[in-house]
Amino acid sequence: MAETTNIAQVANKIANDIFKVFFWEMHSQQDTNFDCVSDDHKTESGAKKLTHPGDVIFYYIDPYLNKRIYLHTDLKSYKKSTLQQTKIRESLKSLAMTVECAAVSESWRKKFLPIDDEVYEVRGLLFIANHDGKAADKFSPLLGGISKANIPVAKGQTLHVLGPSEITSLYSIATDIKLAIADKKLSPLYRFFYPDLTLWKRHTADDQRIGATIEMLLSPYFILKYPAISEDQNIILRSGSVVYYSREGATVDEFVYLLDSLSRYQLVNSRENIRVVAYKRERSPELKNNFEKAKHRYCSMWHFEGDRAAEVHAITIDAISQISPNYTPDEIGWRL
Secondary structure, three states: OHHHHHHHHHHHHHHHHHHOOOOOEEOOOOOOOEEOOOOOOEOOOOOEOOEEOOOEEEEEEEOOOOEEEEEEEEEEEEOHHHOOHHHHHHHHHHHHHHHHHHOOOHHHHHHHOOOOOOOEEEEEEEEEEEOOOOOHHHHHHHHHOOOHHHOOOOOOOOEEEEOHHHHHHHHHHHHHHHHHHHOOOOOOOOEEOOOOOOOOOOOOOOOOOOOOOHHHHOOOEEEEEEOOEEEOOEEEEOOEEEEEEOOOOOOHHHHHHHHHHHHHOOOOOOOOEEEEEEOOOOOOOOHHHHHHHHHHHHHHHOOOOHHHHHHHHOOEEEEOOOOOOOOOOOOOOOOO
């Protein structure tokens, strides 16, 4: 009972701190087992597994796949001295078996699926926090050293991993969004921008407020669109876009590419604001200068002058500090 309570507390804290900002929903069933339906799934001792665990399930609609994505999430927290490759590997193996069963298990559908005939996909999410703040640089090499051949991911299924660095980045972005809304630099009616892509077309309305996919959150950049804010019939903030940028900003070329993408998405105009927010911890000290150079180069490449050049030069860039969340097992005891 105590572990169930702790898992629920952590899940709610993570949802409130991070994922609510990205419009992820959390299933009300937490820390609930479901039946294993595969004879090939074994415990570490070699016995047949009877059940699979489920700490928490997050979900959202994927506008390109046009289906609901359920992220069957395993929550873990380590300090640097206890973060080991064997533990990460075993967690991924367990999660792979869990997702394989969840995709076909009647027990899983009865416990977690709210609509019997909806189109959905179950994926795994390994969420590994670092509660002493010292393992950010240690985790990626450990994860990268695990052979994919040793993880029994079934065909057509997907596992995602959020390690300490990714969690800190998402927490920092979520905090920045909340502060921007409080400071009236962002409308609370913001939405995530999904452009039509070459191979993938959006299946949802352009102005529909749907969740940020995990692929979007881990991409080189993603975009928020927002309407104007008015007070006493006066516009205090024009409508516009915020671009959260995950690269170092070490070259002019990367920003030329970004500006070209924003223009291609028809976001650059005189009626709306655009600001770029860089959030990578290891960003270049020349970030702002490189961005200014990129605007000049981009306008020169396309022979932009006058109003068109002014629209490009009006785009601003700034950086935010990374803020580490404090998911401490001593306060909210969860799986180590």
